[in-house]
Amino acid sequence: MTHMLLSPTPAEVNEFADAYMRGMRSKDNVLVVVGCCCVEYVGRARSMLGWGGRVVIVKSDGSVLVHQKVGGAPVNWQPPDTLVRYRTEAGNGISLFVIYSYRLKPPEKMYVRFKTVDMVSAHRLRDDRTLRIMGAESDIVDRIMGDPGVIEEGLRITDREKQTRSGAIDLFGVDRDHIPVIIEIKRSQPTPSAVLQLKAYVLDHQHRHTGAVRVRGILCAPSMPVMIRTLLTENKLEWRVFKCEFEQVDDAQSTLEEFT
Amino acid sequence: MTHMLLSPTPAEVNEFADAYMRGMRSKDNVLVVVGCCCVEYVGRARSMLGWGGRVVIVKSDGSVLVHQKVGGAPVNWQPPDTLVRYRTEAGNGISLFVIYSYRLKPPEKMYVRFKTVDMVSAHRLRDDRTLRIMGAESDIVDRIMGDPGVIEEGLRITDREKQTRSGAIDLFGVDRDHIPVIIEIKRSQPTPSAVLQLKAYVLDHQHRHTGAVRVRGILCAPSMPVMIRTLLTENKLEWRVFKCEFEQVDDAQSTLEEFT
DNA sequence: CGTGCCAGGTGCCGT
DNA sequence: ACGGCACTTGGCACG
DSSP, rough: OEEESSSHHHHEEEEEHHHSSSGGTTTTEEEEEEEEEHHHHHHHSSSEEEEEEEEEEETTTTEEEEEEOSSSSSSEEEOOOOOEEEEEEEEETTEEEEEEEEEEETEEEEEEEEEEEEEEEEEEOOOOOOEEEEEHHHHHHHHHOOOOTTTTOOOOEEEEEETTEEEEEEEEEOOOOOEEEEEEEEEEOHHHHHHHHHHHHHHHHHHHHTOOOOEEEEEEESOOOHHHHHHHHHHTTTEEEOOOSSSOOOOHHHHHHTTT | OOOEEEOOHHHHHHHHHHHHSGGGGTTEEEEEEEEEEEEESSSSSSSEEEEEEEEEEEEEEEEEEESSSSSSSSSSOOOOSSSSEEEEEOOOOOEEEEEEOOOTTEEEEOOOOEEEEEEEEEOOOOOOOOOOOOOHHHOOOOOOHHGGGGTOTTTEEEEEEEEETTEEEEEEOOOTSSEEEEEEEEEEEOOOHHHHHHHHHHHHHHHHHHSSOEEEEEEESOOOOOOHHHHHTTTTTTEEEOOSSSSSSSSSHHHHHOOO
């Protein structure tokens, strides 16, 4: 089901949007509006965006996305569960089509005002599939639990998501010399705060086991910037560069050839 | 400029996409494709998404966004500066329209394969406006610098973004008793890592000024969960609940009435 | 260009 | 509902 209008009047867009996006039957519908609009947002912050051509998507779950011609992220938006209403407004002589969205917690509202609409379309999307993803942090933790040797020979993992006062330790275990080991895993390049986190876990563990001679802390990440290594060393912590391979050899070359 | 096709064949979409999205003249153009597709992504992670109706946006800066009928975030995407190519593929008997995108750093590729296209449209977006936003963390810092009394009577701010070994202190000053004060500001609910950050700043400052009798650390955020208060207290740190007001009175009531 | 860090972060899963 | 945290985080500012 696809319906659309080219260069509609504000009143026509308004009628169109109401027809396809209101009521229970519109549950699977998505509205796409392309035209010259300005955006006003007030809520956790406040923002203004002047007149310009944008693509706006409204989903029946209440999501509203305003996209400029550049950028991977929407310039303005409302999350799901937002109330959306369509209306026309009289703005000094000319008529405007307005997408008004509002939610209570936190109180936030957004106005998208169109002075011209190039195209509006409504689409019924049939889709029951969910994304299946590999390579999340939990997958890396899985991988290490299944084969602790990738971190260190003789390592034995005893706990996962072990709770401490300062937060949850990703992996907890003992090395070949029975010394406790705390492992913090990052799927992307670690920041100094990851070092602080690990240090806090180690200190917390030492505090709770006053008798323990030593606790090791290992930061495990796909890359390890020099500054991070310095911070780790200063804090008597260790690191392992560990990258899970989801794609084998870098096929950049062969792929690039496809772009000729 | 808006061009579109309803229920085009894969070959027609391919030709359409190439016509409007290739070359320098397409700099301001955006492509919208609505249809039944599946998505394959390989890069920092790997993902698969089965067949279903989606809205796909391709921008001329290389951004690609795949949106399902629900959710505020794209289910799959490529950021700006991605290379995008269009092609047709023969998949067991039927022909497919494929949006293929690729980038080098990090190496990531995504295939969006359409088995049917309900609508494809191309739009020239004229837009030179940028978002003007109020209420960012820097605005809150501005506010406190302009009137330190909102944090504490007699407080005097001396430094902003003061660099330390562990990172940059948002605000640095002295209280009415000339005791140094380190202030960490969060615009949203703070996490334990904010406490660790603040503690690191305080320790670093004490380390550099071995003679200093005392340094105060204050975490300043719009809300302060119990666990955070506990952590702060344990670490001899303080907190202020401080919320900047960008919208005056909560006009939820009057606004809700508009929804009747 | 790498590095660090804020974001109207969003989304997910836990209690 | 609130809290805690990962994310293909994205985006920006700075060395």
